[in-house]
Amino acid sequence: MVRLASWALLLCADAVVARPGAPSNLHRNSPGHAIPRLVHSHASPSPFFSDAAAHRSVKRFDGNKVRIENVRNEGFRHNGPAELAWAYSKYGKTLDRHANNRVSTGLVSAVNQSYDREYLSPVLLGTPGQVCWLDIDTGSGDLWLFSTDTPRFYLDGQQIYHPDKSETAHRVANASWSITYGDGSYAGGGIYRDTVSIGNITMFNATVESATAVSRSLTTDPVMSGILGLALDHPSTTYPQQQTLLQSMGPMLDMNLFAADLKYQDVGAYHFGYVNDSSYTGAMTWQPVLPRSGFWEIYLQSIHIGGDKVWRMHNWPMVADTGTTLLLLPTDLVELYWSFVPGAYMSEVYYGYVFPCNATLPAFDFGFSDRWNATIPGHYFNFEAITDTECYGGIQDSMEPFGILGDAFLKALYVVFDVENKRIGLAKKKLLA
Ligand SMILES: *[C@@H]1O[C@H](CO)[C@@H](O)[C@H](O)[C@H]1NC(C)=O
Ligand SMILES: *[C@@H]1O[C@H](CO)[C@@H](O)[C@H](O)[C@H]1NC(C)=O
Ligand SMILES: *[C@@H]1O[C@H](CO)[C@@H](O)[C@H](O)[C@H]1NC(C)=O
Ligand SMILES: *[C@@H]1O[C@H](CO)[C@@H](O)[C@H](O)[C@H]1NC(C)=O
Ligand SMILES: *[C@@H]1O[C@H](CO)[C@@H](O)[C@H](O)[C@H]1NC(C)=O
Ligand SMILES: *[C@@H]1O[C@H](CO)[C@@H](O)[C@H](O)[C@H]1NC(C)=O
Ligand SMILES: *[C@@H]1O[C@H](CO)[C@@H](O)[C@H](O)[C@H]1NC(C)=O
Numbered sequence: 001m002v003r004l005a006s007w008a009l010l011l012c013a014d015a016v017v018a019r020p021g022a023p024s025n026l027h028r029n030s031p032g033h034a035i036p037r038l039v040h041s042h043a044s045p046s047p048f049f050s051d052a053a054a055h056r057s058v059k060r061f062d063g064n065k066v067r068i069e070n071v072r073n074e075g076f077r078h079n080g081p082a083e084l085a086w087a088y089s090k091y092g093k094t095l096d097r098h099a100n101n102r103v104s105t106g107l108v109s110a111v112n113q114s115y116d117r118e119y120l121s122p123v124l125l126g127t128p129g130q131v132c133w134l135d136i137d138t139g140s141g142d143l144w145l146f147s148t149d150t151p152r153f154y155l156d157g158q159q160i161y162h163p164d165k166s167e168t169a170h171r172v173a174n175a176s177w178s179i180t181y182g183d184g185s186y187a188g189g190g191i192y193r194d195t196v197s198i199g200n201i202t203m204f205n206a207t208v209e210s211a212t213a214v215s216r217s218l219t220t221d222p223v224m225s226g227i228l229g230l231a232l233d234h235p236s237t238t239y240p241q242q243q244t245l246l247q248s249m250g251p252m253l254d255m256n257l258f259a260a261d262l263k264y265q266d267v268g269a270y271h272f273g274y275v276n277d278s279s280y281t282g283a284m285t286w287q288p289v290l291p292r293s294g295f296w297e298i299y300l301q302s303i304h305i306g307g308d309k310v311w312r313m314h315n316w317p318m319v320a321d322t323g324t325t326l327l328l329l330p331t332d333l334v335e336l337y338w339s340f341v342p343g344a345y346m347s348e349v350y351y352g353y354v355f356p357c358n359a360t361l362p363a364f365d366f367g368f369s370d371r372w373n374a375t376i377p378g379h380y381f382n383f384e385a386i387t388d389t390e391c392y393g394g395i396q397d398s399m400e401p402f403g404i405l406g407d408a409f410l411k412a413l414y415v416v417f418d419v420e421n422k423r424i425g426l427a428k429k430k431l432l433a
Helices: 002-013 024-029 034-042 051-057 080-090 097-108 245-252 331-339
Strands: 058-060 066-069 119-125 130-137 143-145 170-180 186-198 201-214 226-229 257-263 266-272 281-288 297-305 312-320 327-329 345-347 352-356 364-367 373-376 382-385 390-393 395-397 403-405 413-418 423-428
Touching: 130 143, 143 186, 170 201, 186 245, 201 245, 281 297, 281 413, 297 331, 327 331, 331 352, 331 395, 352 395
Parallel strands: 130 226, 143 201, 312 403, 327 395
Antiparallel strands: 058 066, 066 266, 119 130, 119 186, 143 226, 170 186, 186 201, 257 266, 257 413, 281 423, 297 312, 297 364, 327 403, 345 352, 352 390, 364 373, 382 390, 413 423
């Protein structure tokens, strides 16, 4: 517990947040070229991210139920090492200089494929509502986005927030927010209060953080306008401290919870204010969030890999994070997993586990002391092909005693984030792929 509390503090101090682009330490060592160029090559204005698509994707139901479909952003950074580096920087780690160079190398050889790198959801800001595609991120606590305050130089075609065109926007005097990464790179700016609508759930005077300065590496995703952080009890990086969106949202919901129904290579959905019993099968298990974590962190209590004879039991702390792409596990578990894949090895070149693409990846089973257990299919951990024969693993080392349950894991499940009762509900669902 003491240790847990201390890393929770460390995370706060490091002002963990955000998501897009590669961490700036990559940027710094690869003079800002490799990552933006790769992104640009895939980035054409996409019909998926039009206003019409935003309206289509918001389904209205009776009462205060809102379902927003998210759209996979296939055009974004298709690069495993960069994903890993991003997750490290988010949780306050930085790669060493050599690693950065390796990551740059990895970028150049990325092969085209469709990935579930990122899921974006349409959110309306201001009055009249301005559509912005935000990345719903249970691993951070700020709602921040690009706006007319963001120097054009930084932007890359993103839809931005225009506070001047919103009748309900008020600037909060003398308040600011800032995110500093381990290497000193920065994003930050001023704060507004404005109306924020997720579907027809409308929050008045919600805290909207507007970016005035941002590292170039945070702006390379041309469709993502910002991050909508929904971490539990995780303060935002605002000063003085402002209400988070999660706090503003609670009173507006029938039930103070939301659910993630992400899909393997398909459009998923977030459900706000209700649990959709048709979205899952079997029983739901409820796991208490670890006290003082500040994140959606629970213990996984049993783990079994592929054809292994034994289930291993332990309390492994794991953070459920929709804003991380891969499944990141403590070193011993990562080594265990890849030991079941002939030919897999920790690559110095790609800075992570790679494996022969023709290998069959073992399933990852996990459960809890209540004996509820579920399976993540092995192919969910084939993140991408990096050469004709080698693939980058979707399970990588968290380099921490705790793990991060990213999208590779979450999309096999229906996951309820119960704010009211500080617990996570997990259930199996019919997997279409
Ligand atoms: C959301 O829309 C539904 C159906 O249109 C309506 O019944 C409900 O009252 C609305 N909720 C809010 C908070 O406006
Ligand atoms: C990459 O793109 C080429 C041409 O568009 C296509 O033939 C090939 O199947 C793609 N590869 C993958 C892995 O999707
Ligand atoms: C903001 O700061 C300035 C300078 O420190 C001060 O004069 C002003 O009263 C402050 N405004 C508010 C609303 O606190
Ligand atoms: C929002 O805040 C402003 C300024 O404090 C206030 O004038 C306005 O009435 C508030 N709006 C709502 C809907 O609470
Ligand atoms: C509930 O899930 C079913 C099956 O996925 C879906 O068809 C339906 O639209 C969902 N309803 C709501 C309110 O989310
Ligand atoms: C994978 O391909 C390699 C050659 O590229 C071959 O030697 C190996 O036997 C194949 N493994 C499987 C499991 O098919
Ligand atoms: C996994 O769940 C099944 C029922 O679905 C149960 O029979 C089995 O004992 C569970 N295994 C573990 C290790 O909890």
